Amino acid sequence: MAVDRVCEALRRPQTLEALSPSGWDVLVRQARRSGLLARIGCILEAQGSIDAVPDAPRMHLRAAMLVAEAQHAEALRELASIETALAPTGVQPVLLKGCAYVAAGLLPAMGRIFTDIDILVPKHKLGEVEAALMLNGWATTHHSPYDQRYYRQWMHELPPLRHIRRGTVIDVHHAILPDTARLKPSSAKLLASARPIAELPRYAVLDSPDMVLHSMVHLFHNDDLSHSLRDLSDLDLLLRHQGRVPRFWADLVARARELDLARPLYYGLRYTNLRLGTPVPADTLRASAADAPGALVGRLSDALWSRALRPQHQTAADRWTPAALFALYVRAHWLRMPPVMLLRHLTVKALGLHEAPAAAST
Amino acid sequence: MIVSELGAPALAARLRSGGLRVRTGPVVVNIESPLADVHAGLALHYAQHTVEPADGFADFHVRVDRPRSLRRWIKPQVIFRHDGAEPFTPLAGNQGFAVLEWGLNWCVSTHCHQYLIVHAAVLERGGRALILPAPSGSGKSTLCAALAFGGGWRLLSDELALIDPATGRVVALPRPVSLKNDSIDLMRRFAPDAVFGAVVHETSKGEVAHARAPAEGLLRADQPALPAWVVLPRYLAGAPTQLAPLSRARGFMALVDNAFNYHVHGRSGFATFAGLIDRCACHEFSYSSLPEAVTLFDRLARSA
Numbered sequence: 001m002a003v004d005r006v007c008e009a010l011r012r013p014q015t016l017e018a019l020s021p022s023g024w025d026v027l028v029r030q031a032r033r034s035g036l037l038a039r040i041g042c043i044l045e046a047q048g049s050i051d052a053v054p055d056a057p058r059m060h061l062r063a064a065m066l067v068a069e070a071q072h073a074e075a076l077r078e079l080a081s082i083e084t085a086l087a088p089t090g091v092q093p094v095l096l097k098g099c100a101y102v103a104a105g106l107l108p109a110m111g112r113i114f115t116d117i118d119i120l121v122p123k124h125k126l127g128e129v130e131a132a133l134m135l136n137g138w139a140t141t142h143h144s145p146y147d148q149r150y151y152r153q154w155m156h157e158l159p160p161l162r163h164i165r166r167g168t169v170i171d172v173h174h175a176i177l178p179d180t181a182r183l184k185p186s187s188a189k190l191l192a193s194a195r196p197i198a199e200l201p202r203y204a205v206l207d208s209p210d211m212v213l214h215s216m217v218h219l220f221h222n223d224d225l226s227h228s229l230r231d232l233s234d235l236d237l238l239l240r241h242q243g244r245v246p247r248f249w250a251d252l253v254a255r256a257r258e259l260d261l262a263r264p265l266y267y268g269l270r271y272t273n274l275r276l277g278t279p280v281p282a283d284t285l286r287a288s289a290a291d292a293p294g295a296l297v298g299r300l301s302d303a304l305w306s307r308a309l310r311p312q313h314q315t316a317a318d319r320w321t322p323a324a325l326f327a328l329y330v331r332a333h334w335l336r337m338p339p340v341m342l343l344r345h346l347t348v349k350a351l352g353l354h355e356a357p358a359a360a361s362t
Numbered sequence: 363m364i365v366s367e368l369g370a371p372a373l374a375a376r377l378r379s380g381g382l383r384v385r386t387g388p389v390v391v392n393i394e395s396p397l398a399d400v401h402a403g404l405a406l407h408y409a410q411h412t413v414e415p416a417d418g419f420a421d422f423h424v425r426v427d428r429p430r431s432l433r434r435w436i437k438p439q440v441i442f443r444h445d446g447a448e449p450f451t452p453l454a455g456n457q458g459f460a461v462l463e464w465g466l467n468w469c470v471s472t473h474c475h476q477y478l479i480v481h482a483a484v485l486e487r488g489g490r491a492l493i494l495p496a497p498s499g500s501g502k503s504t505l506c507a508a509l510a511f512g513g514g515w516r517l518l519s520d521e522l523a524l525i526d527p528a529t530g531r532v533v534a535l536p537r538p539v540s541l542k543n544d545s546i547d548l549m550r551r552f553a554p555d556a557v558f559g560a561v562v563h564e565t566s567k568g569e570v571a572h573a574r575a576p577a578e579g580l581l582r583a584d585q586p587a588l589p590a591w592v593v594l595p596r597y598l599a600g601a602p603t604q605l606a607p608l609s610r611a612r613g614f615m616a617l618v619d620n621a622f623n624y625h626v627h628g629r630s631g632f633a634t635f636a637g638l639i640d641r642c643a644c645h646e647f648s649y650s651s652l653p654e655a656v657t658l659f660d661r662l663a664r665s666a
Contacts, residue, residue, distance in 0.1 A: 021419040029423065029445050056390070056419045063475035070626045314446060 038111030216268035387535035403459030501597025613644030
């Protein structure tokens with residue numbers, strides 16, 4: 001298989017000091033495509049060796065770090081506006097993914113690139129939250145009746161809302177998986193154990209094990225694999241961050257089973273450990289192995305994920321990569337909705353029927 | 363080694379496979395393309411550019427190609443690829459070289475955040491830089507070409523002012539000067555020595571032709587210049603040549619309005635623009651006659 005410079009850089013950043021100019025050429029290209037250029041820059045800065053990087057690649061790292069910093073500052077400003085908008089609803093939104101890492105100051109905030117803000121609110125508050133946001137300048141983005149119904153009836157989030165002046169996007173979730181998905185993690189349980197952010201008490205984040213499990217679900221159930229390595233690195237940093245508390249590991253497997261997320265946990269621990277050398281206690285690995293798939297599915301999963309969890313760049317691909325990505329794309333849809341519904345959805349999308357205007361539906 | 367020393371067959375071979383690595387200003391670009399008009403454009407416009415070693419670091423890997431679709435047999439299009447990604451929709455016909463130029467500008471303006479980048483032409487005389495910030499269609503490139511080809515000014519860039527926040531200087535990115543529609547013939551008459559590439563007809567901007575960057579600009583590409591003037595240009599048919607003072611506040615806002623990455627730089631971006639404006643005289647300039655414009659800027663350069 002072709003070379004994966006990004007995993008190598010994440011696993012052993014100290015070896016970058018010996019990297020040749022052509023090695024940097026490939027690393028910068030792969031890291032940019034993976035959304036990890038800023039993170040590698042942050043890691044090098046944290047270990048005090050960024051100034052040893054040759055001028056040309058260093059400028060790309062610094063530029064990406066600057067973009068990430070600007071995005072983080074924008075996200076925090078945006079949270080202030082959302083807080084004002086949602087104040088009358090009394091809802092304390094739970095921040096998810098990139099925004100949560102940044103707002104709560106967690107390790108995966110390092111060089112994390114993101115633009116959309118993801119929040120989780122109780123399902124019965126969804127209408128109130130949407131109305132409050134609309135009153136303050138956010139408007140829906142998917143206008144066709146099919147898309148609106150797709151989101152509102154089947155998905156775990158509202159159609160993305162975009163602010164009409166600032167252009168910023170917020171995704172309002174009421175669950176971490178679609179209602180139609182095979183796995184049924186309870187939103188009530190997730191919300192019940194969420195904890196407020198010390199510096200931003202109007203917001204909360206998921207409890208440590210839940211945050212890790214959500215990150216795993218997001219990675220292993222996503223049909224868009226273009227940033228899968230970035231998500232794996234998030235998971236790696238999150239496990240390293242949360243794993244410093246010994247109780248964390250003891251709770252993790254039990255909590256995963258309680259939330260119907262035992263299989264994603266198995267994959268998450270296996271592939272962070274395999275690809276990025278994430279330290280996982282032997283007890284936890286053993287306990288989670290009870291949730292592993294059978295030998296055949298396990299081997300197939302390894303073959304597929306070993307190709308997906310790489311930079312999606314020509315220098316890192318082999319002849320099976322396109323087939324593996326397609327198989328995982330189909331799998332993500334398969335896990336997201338029952339077969340008949342999936343067939344209908346894909347037919348509508350393929351024929352472009354979801355773009356039909358609302359005219360005749362009065 | 364420079365591109366003209368490669369010879370046409372070697373140039374074409376590199377462009378077809380592996381890529382031609384050239385330096386343009388502070389960046390090294392690896393260019394691939396099977397298209398003949400791209401080969402011709404590079405041979406003409408990049409003749410004096412340095413060829414960089416293939417085993418070194420390239421800032422951008424770009425490719426101009428025909429999209430893979432049935433349309434290539436009926437109404438061929440061209441597509442710009444940045445390392446496999448396609449930031450623009452395909453465009454019609456044989457505008458490969460123009461697409462390459464726009465693509466390279468896009469690469470720089472969306473990635474090179476070590477600079478504050480302003481949509482502006484930049485020229486230099488006596489060590490002092492003249493910044494002409496303006497949106498497309500304002501006559502910025504035409505004025506820039508006139509000053510660079512017949513006005514005794516050195517071309518730093520006709521499109522992107524790369525401002526180094528550490529020094530306040532503008533870094534040169536001397537590239538082919540893009541001219542549109544009536545400006546093309548106007549410039550041919552005004553500067554008979556300028557070297558033009560093929561005129562492309564089917565672009566969204568009308569007719570486009572590129573003039574080769576003047577030799578002095580290329581030879582001195584490694585010399586940045588400290589800004590002394592910010593001038594907002596405007597071509598108005600039949601208008602008298604007029605230079606009017608502009609408040610520093612409006613000069614500042616002109617930089618912000620035309621900046622590509624002001625939002626990325628935050629507080630330091632504000633400080634950089636403020637420092638730049640403090641050092642500059644700011645003007646608004648409207649013109650319709652190129653000789654008069656050149657005379658006026660000549661006087662401006664000598665005055666202070």
